[in-house]
Amino acid sequence: MSDLVDAQLVPPATVVLVSGGSRGLGLAIVTDLLGRGLKVAAFARTVTPELEKLAAEHPDRVHVGSVDVTDQQASQAFVKEVEQRLGPIDGIVNNAAVGQDSLHVHTSTDGIARIIETNLTAPLQLTRFVVRRMFAKGLKGRIVNITSICAQRGFPGLVAYSATKGGMDAATRSLARELGGRVLANAVAPGFFASEMSAVLGQTQLDQIVRRTPTGHLTEPEEVVPVVRMLLCEQTNINGQVIVVDGAASI
Amino acid sequence: MNQLTRSQIRDLMEQVLKNQGKVLPDDDAADLREIGFRSLDFSELALRVEDETGEELNFDAPGLRRIATVGDVLDFLLQLQQQ
Ligand SMILES: NC(=O)c1ccc[n+]([C@@H]2O[C@H](COP(=O)([O-])OP(=O)(O)OC[C@H]3O[C@@H](n4cnc5c(N)ncnc54)[C@H](OP(=O)(O)O)[C@@H]3O)[C@@H](O)[C@H]2O)c1
Numbered sequence: 281m282s283d284l285v286d287a288q289l290v291p292p293a294t295v296v297l298v299s300g301g302s303r304g305l306g307l308a309i310v311t312d313l314l315g316r317g318l319k320v321a322a323f324a325r326t327v328t329p330e331l332e333k334l335a336a337e338h339p340d341r342v343h344v345g346s347v348d349v350t351d352q353q354a355s356q357a358f359v360k361e362v363e364q365r366l367g368p369i370d371g372i373v374n375n376a377a378v379g380q381d382s383l384h385v386h387t388s389t390d391g392i393a394r395i396i397e398t399n400l401t402a403p404l405q406l407t408r409f410v411v412r413r414m415f416a417k418g419l420k421g422r423i424v425n426i427t428s429i430c431a432q433r434g435f436p437g438l439v440a441y442s443a444t445k446g447g448m449d450a451a452t453r454s455l456a457r458e459l460g461g462r463v464l465a466n467a468v469a470p471g472f473f474a475s476e477m478s479a480v481l482g483q484t485q486l487d488q489i490v491r492r493t494p495t496g497h498l499t500e501p502e503e504v505v506p507v508v509r510m511l512l513c514e515q516t517n518i519n520g521q522v523i524v525v526d527g528a529a530s531i
Numbered sequence: 532m533n534q535l536t537r538s539q540i541r542d543l544m545e546q547v548l549k550n551q552g553k554v555l556p557d558d559d560a561a562d563l564r565e566i567g568f569r570s571l572d573f574s575e576l577a578l579r580v581e582d583e584t585g586e587e588l589n590f591d592a593p594g595l596r597r598i599a600t601v602g603d604v605l606d607f608l609l610q611l612q613q614q
Contacts, residue, residue: 381592381593382589382591382592383592385574385578386574386577386589388587388589391589480591480593
């Protein structure tokens, strides 16, 4: 590549903040990035023994904390702690989210507000804060939003959840435009995978999803992780995209 | 809190089915699939109960998936009212 292009490139992320890194996909992402030598900060409302263990194993490269993503003050304080311990953040994975399994008409209005606050408002606010810090330091960076196939396909019982994921997909595209190539913004939209969030699905529903999936199995977190890593670490010119990882279940 | 009795809920369930030209059997063990009572019919019934009592009955879908008989519907709604 020419020197001019080189100067415009967004380098691989080196210090990555993963929200909801205590279990499920978030924990898998944290584990993978650490395995690749990156510095990783992760938070959730409850820090699990698995996350504690990673922190103990890599004391110089991990910072963990108990933070509610909807608490802006706490989230921002955590970001500053991370900068002090690991250095400036140049990658963020918005992974923390709450699920839903209730028909829209029978979901309380408080419940709808909580889903939107956790899955849409909070990641937008956290992204805003992290990008402000990047810009203030003249840094380039990468954003990966974990959304869902629900943003593109309809599923009963997931109305508010789907709306938040669709909102994040839309925000990803506008962020990519607005950040003018200084920050690459992409989303990864997994199909259903086994986790605490999807534990509410009945066996009949899981069997149905598998039957409709050409690759014949539910997506595994381990199949999503390489895509997240690529978006954080590889030189690809992918920007403003939503990458679906669902074995073509939705095609 | 104003609560409906089991028989009042049964009457409402009968109305929901009657509007669709269907009949509610007397037997509580009757299978919902056989009488054609679907999940959105359950929603309608729950909302009719709400209308009568003036209290919202919100619930998650897994509870709904366990419902298989007329008796299950009545038990579930009685239980919801008590929450
Ligand atoms: N599972 C699926 O089938 C599926 C499919 C498509 C997309 N996704 C998406 O994949 C991502 C990960 O999902 P998962 O299945 O791994 O879920 P999960 O096992 O329920 O994990 C969710 C993570 O987010 C954290 N979290 C939730 N609310 C939070 C809050 N208010 N503040 C801080 N952290 C919070 C949780 O920790 P605490 O509860 O301790 O806070 C946990 O670490 C989510 O964005 C989800 O929407 C999941």
